[in-house]
Amino acid sequence: MTHLDPTTLPPIDPTDPASLDELLSEDEKTIRAAVREVLDAVAEPCIAEWFENGGIPNIRELTRELGSLGVLGMHLEGYGCAGMSAVEYGLACLELEATDSGLRSLVSVQGSLAMFAIWRWGSEEQKQEWLPRMAAGEAIGCFGLTEPDAGSDPASMQTRARRDGSDWVLSGRKMWISNAPYADVAVVWAQTDEGVRGFVVPAGTPGFSAPEITHKLSLRASATGELVLDGVRLPESAMLPEARGLKGPLSCLNEARYGIVWGALGAARSSIETARAYAKDRIQFGKPIAAFQLTQQKLADMSLEYIKGYLLAVHLGRRKDADRLRPEQVSIGKLNNVREALEICRTARTILGANGISLEYPVIRHQNNLESVLTYEGTAEMHTLVLGQALTGESAFR
Known part of the structure; x- marks a missing residue:
């Protein structure tokens, strides 16, 4: 047996302690970076103001920007859609929600609900009329x-x-x-x-x-x-x-829920990174609060839940790309990742103390947004019962 010397291995990256990036292909990383670059340029400088003011003033300009990036209906094929993989779409959702859940909702509703409904269930005439314009962001x-x-x-x-x-x-x-x-x-x-x-x-x-x-x-x-x-x-x-029948709308909801499995991780990642940076800079009792055991426990627990949620998202994405993903498995991802992302945001808020409720930091914004994400596209209770039925064979809905 070969014994590796830990001192010869690359150091731990505190932003990716489990080396999750190794799960991704170079193409997937490139798409993720392209989405991040555009968001950093057109959304990050303004997102806190948009949240505080209750809207995006240049929504059509932003939607066209997202269309040019190729993220609108990016997992659909033809009609001007990018035809990307499920994992690539998931990574885009993660980056969008790392900026704000509202942006991921815009993209999700456009691509996974409205566009998918027309793409999957519509006539050729409906597809030709709407999908190219919607993919380009010219129609919402x-x-x-x-x-x-x-x-x-x-x-x-x-x-x-x-x-x-x-x-x-x-x-x-x-x-x-x-x-x-x-x-x-x-x-x-x-x-x-x-x-x-x-x-x-x-x-x-x-x-x-x-x-x-x-x-x-x-x-x-x-x-x-x-x-x-x-x-x-x-x-x-x-x-x-x-x-x-209900098969039509429920198939669309399943597409949107898959994006949420990834998107919620974006809000969680942003909150973890904010809390870690704050803990290293915030001095109390003569040293950074990152040096205290309870702060480290919070950071460790948040990182663990993020890592587990990310592994689940990648697994579900690979299954979706192989046409093997069941709706019940999407429910597992939505239930776990949104619930844990919300808890991560709440914990991150405690590390920031009073500053945690300020829009100068993204944490309270992510936390408030995830309260909606927890409810829409199926409440936590409904996804719990979906999983319960899969485990027992008994329906508890009625």
Whole structure:
């Protein structure tokens, strides 16, 4: 047996103590670096102000920038989409959320919900009309499923679509819809006599409106709104022809949840790096607080949970690239990584003390954002029951 001399090995990188970078290919690292470079230039200098002011003033310019970068629908093929791997898409989500969950939500809703719905379930005409513009960031999409009284139970949605001659007429309300206030197109799901069907609704259609939801204390850099459908008349060609029943919207949610598995790690990484740097600079009792055992325990525990979450994300990404990823496995990733990322942010906040609640540091912003991420695309309770059913064969939903 060969015995390695530890002194000949490269030193530990405190930003990557488990050498997780060795799991990635050079192409994956290049894509990650390209996303980071653009975010550092166009978003990082402004993100705290956008959060504090409750919106991104140059949202269309930013969306076009993201389109030029190739991250909008980047895991889809054709129609101007980049056709990247699931792991490459995950790394982009991680970097986006390291800046802010609102930016990852913008990209996720655009690519994994609105674009994926059209790409997977739409007609060729719908794909040609919308996907190239959405991939370029020239058109913004949103996804209308959640309702005021139908969140975790989408089967109870009240929005209805009825036939009127050769047209469809939609009536109802959707709630908590990211991108809605500035979306050019909405994918809306409604009950019909044929079951749940999806519709592509241009924002200018008479009877359609998307008032913004204000007074949020989370995801403040992301615009959230209602979708109000007051007798919205659409041609037959507006229906997504391949989607019948809840399989359509749930497949889209699964795509978005996969991005969250990675994205939550970005908020966690940013908080860990902030807390570690702060602990090395903050002097108390004559030495940096990084020298105290309890601070080191916090940093060690945060790093361990991040490492485990990252390993899980890479594993799920490799399975997705091999077409072997089950929805229940995505639930495992979403449940674990968001829950642990939120705890990491809370712990990082304690290291910063009173400074932890200031927007001069990103930690409280990440923490507040993750409170929403914990809830959307399936609450922690719902993903717990998905895993519970997989483990026992018994459904506890009803």
